[in-house]
Amino acid sequence: xxxxxxxxxxxxxxxxxxxxxxxxxxxxxxxxxxxxxxxxxxxxxxxxxxxxxxxxxxxxxxxxxxxxxxxxxxxxxxxxxxxxxxxxxxxxxxxxxxxxxxxxxxxxxxxxxxxxxxxxxxxxxxxxxxxxxxxxxxxxxxxxxxxxxxxxxxxxxxxxxxxxxxxxxxxxxxxxxxxxxxxxxxxxxxxxxxxxxxxxxxxxxxxxxxxxxxxxxxx
Amino acid sequence: xxxxxxxxxxxxxxxxxxxxxxxxxxxxxxxxxxxxxxxxxxxxxxxxxxxxxxxxxxxxxxxxxxxxxxxxxxxxxxxxxxxxxxxxxxxxxxxxxxxxxxxxxxxxxxxxxxxxxxxxxxxxxxxxxxxxxxxxxxxxxxxxxxxxxxxxxxxxxxxxxxxxxxxxxxxxxxxxxxxxxxxxxxxxxxxxxxxxxxxxxxxxxxxxxxxxxxxxxxxxxxxxxxxxxxxxxxxxxxxxxxxxxxxxxxxxxxxxxxxxxxxxxxxxxxxxxxxxxxxxxxxxxxxxxxxxxxxxxxxxxxxxxxxxxxxxxxxxxxxxxxxxxxxxxxxxx
Numbered sequence: 324x325x326x327x328x329x330x331x332x333x334x335x336x337x338x339x340x341x342x343x344x345x346x347x348x349x350x351x352x353x354x355x356x357x358x359x360x361x362x363x364x365x366x367x368x369x370x371x372x373x374x375x376x377x378x379x380x381x382x383x384x385x386x387x388x389x390x391x392x393x394x395x396x397x398x399x400x401x402x403x404x405x406x407x408x409x410x411x412x413x414x415x416x417x418x419x420x421x422x423x424x425x426x427x428x429x430x431x432x433x434x435x436x437x438x439x440x441x442x443x444x445x446x447x448x449x450x451x452x453x454x455x456x457x458x459x460x461x462x463x464x465x466x467x468x469x470x471x472x473x474x475x476x477x478x479x480x481x482x483x484x485x486x487x488x489x490x491x492x493x494x495x496x497x498x499x500x501x502x503x504x505x506x507x508x509x510x511x512x513x514x515x516x517x518x519x520x521x522x523x524x525x526x527x528x529x530x531x532x533x534x535x536x537x538x539x540x541x542x
Numbered sequence: 543x544x545x546x547x548x549x550x551x552x553x554x555x556x557x558x559x560x561x562x563x564x565x566x567x568x569x570x571x572x573x574x575x576x577x578x579x580x581x582x583x584x585x586x587x588x589x590x591x592x593x594x595x596x597x598x599x600x601x602x603x604x605x606x607x608x609x610x611x612x613x614x615x616x617x618x619x620x621x622x623x624x625x626x627x628x629x630x631x632x633x634x635x636x637x638x639x640x641x642x643x644x645x646x647x648x649x650x651x652x653x654x655x656x657x658x659x660x661x662x663x664x665x666x667x668x669x670x671x672x673x674x675x676x677x678x679x680x681x682x683x684x685x686x687x688x689x690x691x692x693x694x695x696x697x698x699x700x701x702x703x704x705x706x707x708x709x710x711x712x713x714x715x716x717x718x719x720x721x722x723x724x725x726x727x728x729x730x731x732x733x734x735x736x737x738x739x740x741x742x743x744x745x746x747x748x749x750x751x752x753x754x755x756x757x758x759x760x761x762x763x764x765x766x767x768x769x770x771x772x773x774x775x776x777x778x779x780x781x782x783x784x785x786x787x788x789x790x791x792x793x794x795x796x797x798x799x800x801x802x803x804x805x806x807x808x809x810x811x812x813x814x815x816x817x818x819x820x821x822x823x824x825x826x827x828x829x830x831x832x833x834x835x836x837x838x839x840x841x842x843x844x845x846x847x848x849x850x851x852x853x854x855x856x857x858x859x860x861x862x863x864x865x866x867x868x869x870x871x872x873x874x875x
Contacts, residue, residue, distance in 0.1 A: 445634035448594055448705075449648040449695075450623035452616075459650070463638050539679040540637045 328511065331498060336518055338412045339494035342484045343522075346416050347477050350423035357383065357424065358431025359457060369443065369453050383425040391422050391483050395490055410491035415484060423480050430472035434465045467538035474530030478523045485519060495519055543735055544570040544593055544703065549602035551588055551759075562588040563599070564759035572702075575729050575736045577750035577767070579743065579782055585759040586739045590705050593737065594626045595619055607702075624652055627696030627734075631708035633688040635680040641667070641691050642676045648698045666694035670724065686717035693724065697734070704728065706738045710745060722748050743782050744832055747771065747839045755779045772802050772866045784830060784841050797846045797853060802866040803831055803838035812863065813842070820855040822847055 357379060363369050364376035389397070395418045399409050402417040438461050446460045462469075485496030495515045503512025551563040562585045570576045578586045591597040592604055595611050604611045606622060614622060635644050645663040654662070667673045670690040680688055689709060696704055706725065710718040726749045729736050738750060746753050746767055754764035755778050762776035774780045784800075806812070817824055824844045831840030846856050860867050 439632075439634070439637075441630055441632050441634040442636060444596065445628070445630060445692075446647075448596060448623060448626070448628040449699075450620040450651055452620060455651060459647070460636065464636060466638060538638075540681050 331502075332495075332514065332518065335493075335495040335498045335515065336522070339481065339484055339496070339519075339522065342412050342415050342419060342487075342492070342494055343477060343481045346419035346423055346480050346484070347427075347473070349416070349420045350427045350476065350480065351473070353420070353424040354427025355431050357428035358435065359462075361428060362432045362435040362461075363453070363457065367440075369447075369456055379428075383428050386421065386425045387429070389422075391418070392486055392489065394418055394422050395487060412493035415487040415492035415494070418487065419480055419483055422483055423476065426479065427472075427476050430476060431469065434468035434472050435461055437468050438464045467534045467540070470530060470534045470537070474527050477526045477530075481519065481523060481526075543572040543607060544568075544737070545605040545608075546589075546592070547603045547605070549589075549592060549599045549604060551585075551592070551597060552600045561759050563592070565602070566759075566761050568754060568761065568764070570735065570737060571752075572735055573729070573733055574751045575726070575738065575749050577738045577740060577746040577753040578756055579740055579746050579753055580756035580778065581741055581782075584756045584778075586741075586756050587707055589756065590707055590737060590739050593703070593705055594623050594628060620651075624648065624699040625701050626703045626705060627699070627701040628705040628707065629689065629692045629696050629709045631711045633680070633685075633692045633712075635688055635691055635695070637680055640677050640679055641672065641683070644680070644691055645695045645698055648695060652699055662698060663694070666697055669697070669728075670694045684717075685713050686721060689713065689717075689721050690724065693721075693728070697728065697732070701734065703735045703737065706736065708739055708741070711740070711742070718745070719748070725749060741782075743771075744839070747832075755782065768804060772804060773868070784828070784843070797848055798827065798869070799844050799846055799856070799860075800868045801842045801844060801860065802868075803840050803842070804866060805837045805839065806863070806865065810863075812838075812865065813844075816856065816859050820852065820859055822852045822856065824856070 361376060361379050361383065364372040364379070366373075366376075368376075386394070398418055398421060401421075402414050403409050405417050406413045408414050442464060443456060443460060446456050451460065484492065484494055485499065486492075488494065488496030488498070488500040491497075495518055499512050499515040502508045503515065546566050546568040549563055549566045550561065553560045553562055564585075566589060578589060580586050588597055592599055593606070595604070595614070599612060602612075606626070609622075611619070611622060636647065639647070642660070642663050645666055646659045649659040649662060664673070664676075667676060670693055672687060672690050672694070675683060675687060675691075680691065683691065692709075693704075704725070709725075710721050713721060722745060725736055725738075728734050729749075736749075738745065740746060750767050752765065753767050753770050755762045755770065755774075755776055757776070757778040762778050763770060763774070770779055771783065774783055803812075813824070813826070824846050827843040827845055829840065829842040831838055831842060846853055857867070
């Protein structure tokens with residue numbers, strides 16, 4: 324393998340990790356509050372509100388139903404507005420966040436739904452305010468499940484980031500497309516695929532280990 | 543201390559209106575252990591949730607220390623709830639917090655300082671006899687231990703009232719007895735008023751002072767446990783006292799007596815001596831008795847001979863031994 328290719332792969336791995344992690348982080352900053360809102364405004368929630376629930380649910384569903392590749396192209400003007408360019412890793416983060424945030428919100432919502440209603444009732448009976456129930460009871464009780472959700476989110480976002488290679492995004496996806504697909508270099512294609520698999524494996528394994536360590540229900 | 547005034551709770555569903563609690567008026571006195579007994583679906587849990595306003599009544603008022611809780615706003619309610627502890631059938635502990643952190647939680651809400659919180663939690667752990675489980679997580683505890691933690695947590699803010707929603711229904715008989723013993727101790731030592739929801743007569747027998755019998759959202763009768771137990775007026779109370787189908791014996795012309803044990807020594811062979819002293823045969827049709835701390839509690843249905851003189855002797859014997867009895871098993875009458 325020549326030196327240039329190694330350098331290329333190195334920067335590819337770095338860019339992929341950069342895009343994935345930053346996007347996941349921002350997606351969670353948006354997705355957690357959104358997921359909490361959908362959860363608490365549900366008919367069984369602690370702040371029942373049909374209108375807010377409908378609007379937030381609709382936003383999530385609309386964005387989630389647009390295929391990522393189409394979303395990527397459709398929001399190009401918005402991407403340019405935010406980062407000033409439409410190519411490269413930074414430009415990929417914008418559509419990644421837009422696509423991942425609603426997905427994360429759904430993951431968060433389903434994790435929160437696992438929290439035992441009896442525990443929430445007990446917290447209420449002890450005189451907790453709604454905010455306290457969310458921050459001191461529901462989120463901490465859902466923590467292990469939220470972490471499992473995060474490992475799923477990371478793998479999904481990683482997959483999306485590779486797709487962005489088609490329209491000028493960076494990372495391993497771009498290498499696989501530009502070298503492996505357009506130049507028929509099968510070996511490069513296979514190596515990038517192997518790296519993608521390894522990265523997903525790493526996050527999955529790390530996530531599960533952390534969950535096993537922090538979940539107090541499993542002892 | 544807690545007063546229900548014509549409280550009704552209706553739930554509206556697609557199938558129509560369900561009346562869970564129907565025009566209930568109750569008065570629970572300070573310092574007593576008050577039982578609410580009934581079969582599943584009688585509305586007991588819904589009723590007890592009105593005391594801390596986890597359920598809002600559709601009609602009627604609830605007073606706590608003469609303050610009308612139904613008129614309190616969110617913020618006032620939260621303060622009231624600190625005076626009303628609650629424990630549940632499924633314990634409802636925080637699974638991701640240690641035993642200590644579970645107990646500390648209500649104190650965090652009340653804004654108690656960290657040092658003070660831990661000190662108070664340790665006192666409570668000593669009270670419920672779980673000092674060595676301080677750093678354990680709920681999943682590492684047995685059912686009885688979990689309920690003890692829940693009791694400690696409910697008492698953290700020094701409440702005036704403790705609500706127990708089927709608190710022993712998920713526990714075995716021995717653990718049930720020890721939890722009830724702990725509740726009685728809390729009632730006597732700390733003067734906490736206790737309201738107990740249950741479907742088991744023996745829970746009421748063991749610790750309650752007064753009891754209300756509930757069925758289909760209505761309080762069928764209420765009074766001192768002894769009175770309800772010895773002389774149940776409602777069919778629900780009779781069925782709770784003498785479960786199953788023993789009633790079927792009572793529709794013919796046989797002479798049936800219902801004997802109630804209400805704390806006589808369980809060491810006396812009452813029935814054996816009856817047959818010897820009265821020189822007669824009796825037939826035990828059913829018994830539901832229990833030995834609680836060396837005393838007998840429960841019911842027994844016996845069939846006695848039809849001869850009038852024998853019946854007289856038997857009744858005389860029962861009177862002499864201070865046993866309450868009722869003819870016809872108490873179901874025909």
